Amino acid sequence: MSDGSKAGGAGLAAPAPRASGAAGERMFGTLSRLWPYLWPRDRADLRTRVIITMVLLFGSKGATMVVPFVFKWATDALTSEVNGEPTPSGWAYVLAAPVALTLAYGLARIVMAAITQLRDGIFAKVALNAVRKLAIETFQHMHDLSLRFHLERKTGGLTRVLERARNGIETIVRMAVLQLAPTIVELVMVLGVLLFAFDWRYVVVVALTIAAYGIFTYRASEWRLAIRKEMNDSDTEANTKAVDSLLNYETVKYFGAERWENARYDRSMARYEKATIHTYTSLAWLNAGQAVIYSVGLAVIMVMCVFDIRAGRQTVGSFVMINVMMLQLYVPLNFLGFIYREIKQALLDIEAMFAVLARDPEIKDKAGAADLVVRGGTVRFEDVRFSYEGNREILKGVSFEVPAGRTLAIVGSSGAGKSTLSRLLFRFYDISSGRILIDGQDIRDVTQSSLRAAIGMVPQDTVLFNDTIAYNIRYGRQDASEGEVEEAARLARIDGFIRSTPKGYKTEVGERGLKLSGGEKQRVAIARTLLKAPPILVLDEATSALDSHTERDIQEALDKVSEGRTTLVIAHRLSTIVGADEILVMADGQVAERGSHAALLARGGLYADLWHRQQQAEEAAASTAAAGAEGEGQQASLDPAQLEDAADDYQDNASRAVG
Numbered sequence: 001m002s003d004g005s006k007a008g009g010a011g012l013a014a015p016a017p018r019a020s021g022a023a024g025e026r027m028f029g030t031l032s033r034l035w036p037y038l039w040p041r042d043r044a045d046l047r048t049r050v051i052i053t054m055v056l057l058f059g060s061k062g063a064t065m066v067v068p069f070v071f072k073w074a075t076d077a078l079t080s081e082v083n084g085e086p087t088p089s090g091w092a093y094v095l096a097a098p099v100a101l102t103l104a105y106g107l108a109r110i111v112m113a114a115i116t117q118l119r120d121g122i123f124a125k126v127a128l129n130a131v132r133k134l135a136i137e138t139f140q141h142m143h144d145l146s147l148r149f150h151l152e153r154k155t156g157g158l159t160r161v162l163e164r165a166r167n168g169i170e171t172i173v174r175m176a177v178l179q180l181a182p183t184i185v186e187l188v189m190v191l192g193v194l195l196f197a198f199d200w201r202y203v204v205v206v207a208l209t210i211a212a213y214g215i216f217t218y219r220a221s222e223w224r225l226a227i228r229k230e231m232n233d234s235d236t237e238a239n240t241k242a243v244d245s246l247l248n249y250e251t252v253k254y255f256g257a258e259r260w261e262n263a264r265y266d267r268s269m270a271r272y273e274k275a276t277i278h279t280y281t282s283l284a285w286l287n288a289g290q291a292v293i294y295s296v297g298l299a300v301i302m303v304m305c306v307f308d309i310r311a312g313r314q315t316v317g318s319f320v321m322i323n324v325m326m327l328q329l330y331v332p333l334n335f336l337g338f339i340y341r342e343i344k345q346a347l348l349d350i351e352a353m354f355a356v357l358a359r360d361p362e363i364k365d366k367a368g369a370a371d372l373v374v375r376g377g378t379v380r381f382e383d384v385r386f387s388y389e390g391n392r393e394i395l396k397g398v399s400f401e402v403p404a405g406r407t408l409a410i411v412g413s414s415g416a417g418k419s420t421l422s423r424l425l426f427r428f429y430d431i432s433s434g435r436i437l438i439d440g441q442d443i444r445d446v447t448q449s450s451l452r453a454a455i456g457m458v459p460q461d462t463v464l465f466n467d468t469i470a471y472n473i474r475y476g477r478q479d480a481s482e483g484e485v486e487e488a489a490r491l492a493r494i495d496g497f498i499r500s501t502p503k504g505y506k507t508e509v510g511e512r513g514l515k516l517s518g519g520e521k522q523r524v525a526i527a528r529t530l531l532k533a534p535p536i537l538v539l540d541e542a543t544s545a546l547d548s549h550t551e552r553d554i555q556e557a558l559d560k561v562s563e564g565r566t567t568l569v570i571a572h573r574l575s576t577i578v579g580a581d582e583i584l585v586m587a588d589g590q591v592a593e594r595g596s597h598a599a600l601l602a603r604g605g606l607y608a609d610l611w612h613r614q615q616q617a618e619e620a621a622a623s624t625a626a627a628g629a630e631g632e633g634q635q636a637s638l639d640p641a642q643l644e645d646a647a648d649d650y651q652d653n654a655s656r657a658v659g
Contacts, residue, residue: 020264027368033354034191038173046126049319053126053177056119063112064328065193070105073323079316102334120178127173135166138353145361155627157493165353168346169398175343183339189331198308202301206326209297210333216293217336220286225341227282231275238268294333298326317411363427363448371450375439377535381426384434386424391394392419397434402582404439407567409577411607412586417571422538425568429452438536456565457557462525464513469498470505472513472524476531485529491560492527494520530561537567576609 041044143380150170187210194202245252245261252261305322308314379402386395386441394417403407410418424431427443436443441452456476464472473485480488485505489495497520501507512523529537556578571577585593585600585607600607 006209008645032175034130034134034169036132038126040129040133040429044416046129049122049126053119053192056115057182057185059188059375059506060112060115061182063108063115064186067105067108067112067328068193068321068324069197070108071324072315072317073235074105074317076315076317079351093613113189124179126179127170128468130173131166131169133621134353138165138357141357141359141361142525165349168349168353171342172335172346172350175339175346179335179339180343183335186332190504191326193324193325198305198314198322201304201418202322205297205301205304205428207330207557209293209301211292212297213333214479217286218340220282220289221340223281223346224282224286227275228326231279234272234275236267238265238272241265241268271342290334295530298323362600365444365447369445369447370441371439372438372446372454374454374535378402378404378438378568379437379455379536379568380435382435382437383419384424384436385418385432386429387432388429393432394589395424395431398586398589398591400584400591402566402568404566405564406581407562407569407579409569409580409583410586411571411574411577411583411610412592416586417589418586422457422540422568422570425538426455426457454534454537455536456529456532456561457527457538457540458522458525458529458561462507462513462521464524466509466511466517466520468503468506468508469524472509473505473527473531474639476528477533482614485527488527488531489523491530492523493528493556521592526558526561537562537565539567539569539571541570541572574607574614585610616630 037044039050092235128534191203191206194206215560241261241264245265250260301322302319305314305319307318309319327586379446381398381400384395384398385393398421400408410421412418423429424436425443430444438451438454465475469484469489471487473488474480476488477484486495489498489505498505498507507515509515509521509524513524518526539562540561569577569580574597577583580597582594583597583600585605587606593603593607595603601611602608
């Protein structure tokens, strides 16, 4: 196959056709950006490898050019013997003998292959070092980009950019340095040998053959790109439907939809079958056209050589030589379509990576920013305003203070801006106006690393790494000892569970921690935060998705974590924050009410209304469960969704209250 097409699509859409000039400019532009990684100033050993690679490149092509000459000499020597011409004696005969020259031909091919493989092996370290450096740089830059960027992009898409870029760098380096450059060198050498051993007419014929072959390959490859895109799209569609159906195996069984799923998959496979047949057909046309152009050029140049032999200007060996040279030339020519397609795809993949690298991080440390110095941990919001986009303000002049070592609870309906406060405190976004201070230091004036090191987070949805329990707990402080990890687990009341498992702390938690229950994941998150031991703690609805029994256990562990720390608690269930030093009621991006639990109930406002609604709902749920709920372990507490509905019920009243 001239362009390396495969029956199975990779699931990647082929790029849209573009002008060859633009493609050439992009290639040289991309190579110029890659050059510092291929010629690193701080790695003399890699630069030496590049130089050796170039020397071996010319050496291998020199050996390639020797092969046809040796074949010619062997043929001429054999012809002389057959025709009975006088032959030299002694060592001169041995050196001129057909057998010796044939052995020399074999040796020349061995040298050519050995030099080529040695060249590729030496350059491999240079190419893969460039891949590694750029991949690390891109990966780090992705972490430096703001939360806004990551919310706008699909994580799977970002990982594909990284993966494709890695493959693209390796491909373009391998193709450009180890395939395209040697091919160009060989073409130039062939033309030079033809001019030296034959005459200019042969050069013209071969040059025209190469030009026609290249133009046809380019145009046919451009035509095939759209066909391959259709094949890859259909392959992706079929694969997506298969994965989606198998992931939802239970749902398929619930509804007896096997025949429906089979029919959907068959329709996708039928489209893939049709597109793949079209791909193979177009490849056949490409190969046939290439073969015709090459064969016509070969036939013309061989006929010219026949006439020159009859005229006495060339020998029979010359006929063999030019045939071998053209056959050797066919191999790199046959790779032109493959090289073109691979380089073009690699350019697009690398450009996508460079586009990510060119994306300026929204949140940056100021020049000369100092580390945050936490003396007590007082957190203060001063007239903070913020909007995610446009003029739609999420926070409208929010002000409050959490004294060092005290607990502030924040409640309110969905969309009131509660979780936004925690994101701003972590400086995932910068505020529109106002200030956020920690011990009097504006968080925009300190380094992000020191800021986040001082804050611990226990979120509602704990996502764990697909590794061991010990790894996930140690994530709070990577240099922690085994004893410290186990102590954190004990304080989080999960040590007993861990030790009851066959592998203990080496138990794998599965992707996103799915092998653990919600309560177990929350305890791991608490243990992780305990190990981090931050002076400031944020609890973002850390128990809202748990049943009442688990909630009580987790709440006790959270109370333990909060001791002596400045704590912000974002909550839906008001029963979890009755002991807070102060409670803020958020509504429509503003602080509607504030005070202790008792004071807010006595006031009879929004908080009291929400409290009574939740109490009534929980009592109703408990009565229903006692009267007729079936099944052991029935939850008597109100479902979080119901709590949120209750909270939303008073949004209109809240808006009017703050208005």
